[in-house]
Amino acid sequence: MLRAGLSVKTLWQLMEMKTKTCLKVHGRMADLQHAMGAFRWMSSVRPAPVLTAAPVRALIDEQISIKGRFLPPNSPITLCSRMHSEDGDLWEAFAHYNTDASGSFSLTSDRSVGGSYTGCEPMGLFWGLHPPPGSREGLRLRKRNVETPYTVHVSLLKGHVSPSGGPITELAAVTTERSYMAPGVRRIDIRQNGIVGTLFLPPGPGPFPAMLDMWGMGGGLNEYRSALCASRGYASLSLAYFEHKDLPGPLRELNVGNEYFKSAFRLLQDHPQIVAERVGIVGLSFGVYLTLNLATQPGINPSCLICINGPMGRSHFLPGDKGEVKYWNYDERGYIAFRQISLPSNMAPEYKVKMEKINCPLMYIIGEDDLSSASTENADQIEEELRAAGKSHLFTRLSYPGAGHLIEPPYAPNARVTMWRIKPEKMVALFGGYDAPHAAAQEDAWRKILCFLESNLRG
């Protein structure tokens, strides 16, 4: 049957044809399975393809090395990743590769020639995840329960195919689990002294350096960055300050003031397993303003500050507030870019943080395609004021072209657009950022954040 020079592709097609013939002869399911199995093994020349991922249980910021063996040489294959978010939405990514002369491939060295990403991207199957076409709009992937991992199913498919949401025929598969919490990290609900937050402690006796962790006006309580910091050896307190049921006052308003944030900082300092002199603060978006404002309060001496894409002041209105509407820009779909409101020129003078009072190293991280916050302008303003105060040695700037507002721990998908509010009316916000440069920014920024924390909290 085999002619000399028969190409591998033809061989596979012949095997498929034989399978189809066999299907007509054997009608029953069990026989079908055996028939398919039998023809899969018709060739005793090659064993079944094997797909491996290492480590198969990883932390979110760890690279997973995905490899395949025992495939036909120099042949097209597709890798497809799939997972379901906590809300049940399907997220998937795929990439096209060609096996080498030995029938192997490795995502750490090979280049994708098409799909959700191209080029050599070892973690592209994770940061390139998207809801398939037809999904609900404005979805954003955020882990609410950090005590369980993301389960991502990675499949190896024959040829260069686009598996968009439908059934796929796998040659091999591997399941990976990606966690924000390392084994032994302790998660502690904090509801004391009026503070609403979650504390994460690394394993071990300590004492540990610590970070106070704040997000933006999306509100709620986002634990994942803190959990990951604790997995890297830093105690961390995720702090809720807006739109959380356990906070006082009406939900849509900011009801806590300086004393609240100071209490949170002191809670960390007073903790028996935390070194009081080694506490820093990280903020994203409006959290940057809160970080800078807190750092300049009397009696508060953080060891370092990390500011991601946020303002060094605020207007009289809060971001998202009706009063700010005149500053909003809309695109052709009616999606909103909040950016303008955070320009230093639009800030109320009494709410601009006095940067000359900052006494510790400050790292400012910019996504240059940030459509939600005027990050570059704020970084410029901060840098200028520090320079004027003779403190420019404290300032570090990281700026990433093509990256958006949500610079988060690495290897997670970017949300260029996200459903901001549903009630009283639907609002879709533009955050910016393009997949590949945003992913590169997250990876680089996180590495630099960890180095920055190491020098300032452990040096």
Add this chain to the structure above:
Amino acid sequence: MSSQAAVFLGCSRSGVGCLVPSTWMDRRKCCVQLSVHPSRGLIDEKFNVQVQKFLPGCQLTVHALHRCEDRNSWEAFGHYMTDASGTVNVSQDTSVGGTYSGVEAMGLLWSLRPVPGSKPGLRLRKKNVQTPMEVTISVYQGHQTEGFVDQVPLASVLVERWYMAPGVRRIPVTEDGLTATLFLPAGPGPFPGVLDLWGAGGQLVEYRAALLASHGFASLALDYLTCKITMETGKMVDNQYFETAYRVLQQHPQVLSSRMAMLGFSFGTSFTFKMAVYSQVIKLRCAVCIGGSHVQPIDASVKEMFTYFNNNASKIRVNEKNEVIWRDVFQPTADPSIKVDMGRLQCPLLLVVGEDDQNWPASEAAKDMKEMMERAGNSHLLTILSYPKTGHLIEPPYTPHVRASIFRIFDTHQKLMLLWGGQTVEHSRAQEDAWKKILVFLRENLYGAANPSATLSSHL
């Protein structure tokens, strides 16, 4: 310095200690970094333990603590010296003392032993394979040998060791009167099937089958001694029970019917040899037998095997420590009527032998099987892995070795201290090497050789 509380720090190359203020020590403590990578791994996966950012030229103890399911504590430790950058890298540095010495990346696991004060005769076995084995790795100042529980370590991390990879499915099997558990690998399949048999302790032991599934083999762990049928009727299973298990596994839609193997350990090897050679139902692509013997009355059932054992009870010895040695019971003799005729074997066979096996005469049996097969002309099917100073309990790697432990007779519940044999270092190396080779052997025979012209044993 004199007005502050001070801490004695065992430091400096000369070994002379120095006094440092304890506040300074606190600050140092928050700088020292202990990491284990991966923090979640499979049982047979290596990890890398590193201590960083301590003082240079200092004595440190790296310690492992595991509290097992029956609440006993196991520990291991190594004594190290930090280098010029204050680092210890367990995979590269030499342990100069403790429960293991030398450069031993995995010594913290394979040299685990019950903590002082534990009951004698303990053995570490995971019952619930759906949860990981949790090990606490800590670093202490100085070269400590005891009292770890009473001290505060410099740092501590938790490591998970799993038998089941993500996506592996655990399916209890009770059809056709079986007491078994099926483990299916992640992925579409279909997969080759492995029937996994343990020894005379009975119970449904799942961990090796779970681990095999994590490596791509649909594996059926089978209880053939304390199974439901036997517990309810008092009757031991017949040989058809094994054939039923094989059939159930083979017919599973995600199992490749033509790619089946058996893996037997200890008493389980008796049934593996028997089925591989005589069964009309069981057609194996290959078989693995660990720590066993082909000696048995021909076509004996389980009951008859025990009768044979009891008839040869005079060959059981007890040493000066009251440890029971069973190895002489299944010794091969020249009598062919009490041996499986290995000359009729038609599939590749891998024998794993501990040369210090005190429970089964694996070495003598392997030698006898080799001779039988050479006479019959099928010895090209045989591969023997023989390990010096290695005992009976050749298990997946990086799990602790015990030379003797309490064994409960499955039907009378009588307890004995059985001598298994083996010296910890050599036995642990053997476990690591044997497991690797078992996986290669299974992969080559069940998934097909990567190089079609390669002989069966050349890769091993």
